[in-house]
Structure formats: C-alpha cells, structure tokens
Amino acid sequence: MTQRIIETVWRMESARIIAATARTLRDIGLAEEVAQDVLLAALQQWPESGVPDNPGAWLTAAAKNRAIDHLRRQARIAGKHEEIARDLETDQKMITPTIEERIDEDVGDDLLRLIFISCHPILPREARVALTLRLLGGLTTQEIARAFLLPDATVGQRIFRAKKMLADAGAAFEMPSREDRTERLTSVLEILYLVFNEGYSATAGDSWMRPQLCDEAMRLGRILAELVPDEPEVHGLVALMELQASRFAARVGPTGEPIRLQDQDRARWDQILLRRGLAALARAEAIESPEGSYQLQAALAACHARARTASETDWALIATLYGRLAKLIDSSVIELNRAVAISMAEGPQAALELIDRIGADPALARYHLLPSVRGDLLEKLGRGLEARLEFERAAAMTHNERERGLLLARAAEVDAAAAKLSQ
Numbered sequence: 001m002t003q004r005i006i007e008t009v010w011r012m013e014s015a016r017i018i019a020a021t022a023r024t025l026r027d028i029g030l031a032e033e034v035a036q037d038v039l040l041a042a043l044q045q046w047p048e049s050g051v052p053d054n055p056g057a058w059l060t061a062a063a064k065n066r067a068i069d070h071l072r073r074q075a076r077i078a079g080k081h082e083e084i085a086r087d088l089e090t091d092q093k094m095i096t097p098t099i100e101e102r103i104d105e106d107v108g109d110d111l112l113r114l115i116f117i118s119c120h121p122i123l124p125r126e127a128r129v130a131l132t133l134r135l136l137g138g139l140t141t142q143e144i145a146r147a148f149l150l151p152d153a154t155v156g157q158r159i160f161r162a163k164k165m166l167a168d169a170g171a172a173f174e175m176p177s178r179e180d181r182t183e184r185l186t187s188v189l190e191i192l193y194l195v196f197n198e199g200y201s202a203t204a205g206d207s208w209m210r211p212q213l214c215d216e217a218m219r220l221g222r223i224l225a226e227l228v229p230d231e232p233e234v235h236g237l238v239a240l241m242e243l244q245a246s247r248f249a250a251r252v253g254p255t256g257e258p259i260r261l262q263d264q265d266r267a268r269w270d271q272i273l274l275r276r277g278l279a280a281l282a283r284a285e286a287i288e289s290p291e292g293s294y295q296l297q298a299a300l301a302a303c304h305a306r307a308r309t310a311s312e313t314d315w316a317l318i319a320t321l322y323g324r325l326a327k328l329i330d331s332s333v334i335e336l337n338r339a340v341a342i343s344m345a346e347g348p349q350a351a352l353e354l355i356d357r358i359g360a361d362p363a364l365a366r367y368h369l370l371p372s373v374r375g376d377l378l379e380k381l382g383r384g385l386e387a388r389l390e391f392e393r394a395a396a397m398t399h400n401e402r403e404r405g406l407l408l409a410r411a412a413e414v415d416a417a418a419a420k421l422s423q
C-alpha cells in the first residue's frame with residue numbers, strides 16, 4: 001500500500017520537484033538524479049516512518065536540501081564559499097523586481113520555466129518534445145516511444161542527448177526574454193498538446209485516461225494564455241483542452257471501461273469546462289490572424305460540445321474542418337479522422353475508400369486506430385468476418401489494457417452477430 005502511495009505521489013509531484021531543483025542546480029540531468037535519490041529515500045523511509053501528511057512537500061524539501069548540499073560541496077571544492085552563499089541567499093529570498101522585469105524575466109512558475117528551457121533552440125524539435133514529456137509529463141521512455149510510434153532506444157537516446165546538449169552549452173536556467181519566448185512558443189504549445197493527449201487517451205497501462213496529466217497541461221496552458229494574450233493559437237489550445245476535458249466523467253463506466261463518444265451520457269459533460277472552452281475559442285477567433293491547427297481542432301471539439309445529442313452532430317461541418325486542418329498539417333492521422341466524419345456524413349463506403357488509400361502510409365503501420373476505424377466501417381457495411389479480424393488486429397497493437405478490452409469486446413459482438421445471421 002505504501003509503495004503504491006509513493007508511486008502515485010511521484011507521478012503527481014515529480015515534474016515540480018525536477019523543475020524546482022533544476023532552477024537551483026542549473027543542470028537538468030543532475031536535477032533528475034536528485035529527484036530519483038529522493039524517491040529512493042521515500043521508498044526506504046516511509047514504510048517504517050509512515051507517509052507524511054504532505055508527501056509532496058516532503059519530497060520537495062528533501063530534494064531542495066540535497067541540491068543545497070551538492071552546491072555547498074561544490075563550493076568547498078572550488079573554494080568559493082562566499083559566492084555560492086550569496087547565490088543561494090538570492091535564490092531563496094528573491095529580490096523583488098519591477099513589474100516590467102516580472103513580465104520579461106519570470107512568470108513565477110518553475111514548471112512553465114522548465115518547459116521554455118526544454119524548448120531551447122539548440123535542441124532539435126524531436127529532442128525538445130521527448131525531454132519535456134519525460135520531465136514535465138512524467139512519461140516513461142517507453143510511453144513516449146509508443147506515443148510517437150518509435151523504438152524505445154531511439155527516444156532514450158534523444159532524451160540523453162538533449163540533457164547533455166543543455167549542460168554542454170551552459171544553457172541559462174531562467175525564463176527567456178519576451179522575444180525568445182515568442183520564438184519558442186510553437187514548441188511549447190506542441191508539448192502541452194502532447195501531454196494533454198497522453199492524459200486523455202493513455203498509450204499504455206490499466207487506465208484509459210490519466211486526468212492528472214490533462215489537468216497539468218490545462219493549468220500551464222491557462223498561465224501561458226495570460227502571458228501571451230494576443231496569440232490566438234494559445235487560446236485555441238486552451239479551448240481544445242477545456243472542451244475535451246469536459247467529457248471526462250462520461251468517457252468511462254463504473255469500472256473504468258471506455259465509453260465511445262456516441263454512447264456517452266452528455267448530461268454528465270462538465271458544463272463549466274464547456275463554457276470555458278467555448279469562451280477561449282471565441283477569444284482566439286476574435287484575434288485577426290490566419291486560423292491555426294489548435295484553433296481548428298478546438299472548432300472541431302466545439303461541434304460536439306454544441307450538439308445536445310449524438311444524432312444532432314454536424315458531421316458535414318466536421319469533415320470540412322478536418323479538410324482545412326489537413327491543408328495545414330500533412331498527416332495520415334488527420335485523414336483517418338476525416339474518414340470517420342465522412343462515414344457519418346456520407347456513409348461508410350466513401351470513408352473506407354479514403355482509409356484504404358492512406359493505409360499504406362508507414363506512419364500508420366503501428367497505429368491501432370487504423371484497423372479499429374476500418375473494423376467499424378466494415379461492420380456497418382455488413383462485412384462481419386473482416387470487421388472482427390480488424391478489431392482483433394487493433395487489440396493486438398494497443399498497449400492500453402482498457403482499450404484492448406473494448407476492441408476485443410467489439411470483435412466478439414461482431415462475431416456473435418455474424419453467427420446469429422448464419423443460423
């Protein structure tokens with residue numbers, strides 16, 4: 001029981017601990033090592049002493065003390081006691097800056113600061129994403145690899161190289177200036193989007209969702225929206241996350257089993273989050289700027305949010321929006337989603353023809369939703385045997401136990417229906 005509590009607390013607090021420690025140590029790799037040492041200490045001490053009343057604070061304080069001890073050791077080795085003491089005192093007491101300095105240098109949030117640092121321009125895009133998902137999303141190397149359909153070793157090497165590049169370059173562990181923040185904004189938005197998606201549909205594990213990841217992505221997104229209020233894509237991403245998160249309570253059944261969108265009880269959708277999401281979308285649309293991918297995806301989510309029942313969904317508009325999104329992003333996954341909308345608006349045969357055209361894309365070779373969608377279309381066309389095989393193929397490809405159960409159940413339903421017809 002204690003170990004499970006520790007694992008849960010670690011999932012919730014590790015990103016904050018690493019972020020705060022990195023600010024003190026100026027080294028992401030070293031900060032992660034300190035955080036891991038603190039986790040080991042908790043595993044050794046808590047089973048005997050009991051779980052603290054505030055376990056997150058215990059871990060954070062322990063990490064801070066270890067970081068300070070490390071700096072003091074380094075100070076003694078270097079013979080710079082007074083200089084390090086001044087640095088520590090400044091770090092802990094923080095001289096109050098002017099309003100302009102606060103806007104330009106610090107948003108007062110270690111996690112957001114670490115996101116911008118992890119999006120340093122010296123890092124390749126793939127390394128930025130992998131590093132930040134590892135540090136701030138709390139994802140394992142294996143989970144990141146599955147999310148990107150990549151080998152574990154490839155992702156592990158990217159993370160290692162990213163930390164080494166930041167250390168070798170002596171990257172400043174402070175918030176970048178306003179100009180630099182704008183340049184890094186695209187990467188920051190992408191990372192928040194990916195963290196949210198992992199929480200919304202977990203790539204692996206026993207739970208279909210990891211709401212804590214979604215909550216953290218939304219929290220950081222809201223902070224970012226106030227930091228750069230004239231950026232429509234920031235508001236678009238916040239809108240998308242709020243609208244998607246509004247469905248949480250309706251997306252799983254009593255035992256945690258997934259519930260598909262068309263089967264959800266829309267009365268259980270969170271009306272506060274729906275209103276917040278629609279307001280954020282309106283805020284994005286009010287800014288004169290070409291529509292971006294997050295704004296378009298938020299508009300897609302809004303189509304579902306505005307439909308009182310599944311049958312009232314404007315699938316023709318959704319198919320059109322996916323078409324506009326495909327012009328911005330060349331992605332077979334977007335085409336797959338467009339095929340789903342086309343199936344609802346025009347029928348399964350037209351959608352199946354589109355899916356068969358994109359099915360040869362190597363990027364979809366390990367993507368379980370391709371056979372899942374194809375199975376759904378085949379079932380609607382009355383091709384039960386083929387549909388069952390597709391659902392079984394999709395179940396074999398997913399690493400999420402809940403999703404695997406749903407897919408196998410659908411395969412069994414199709415098989416039973418086909419057997420009944422043959423009698």
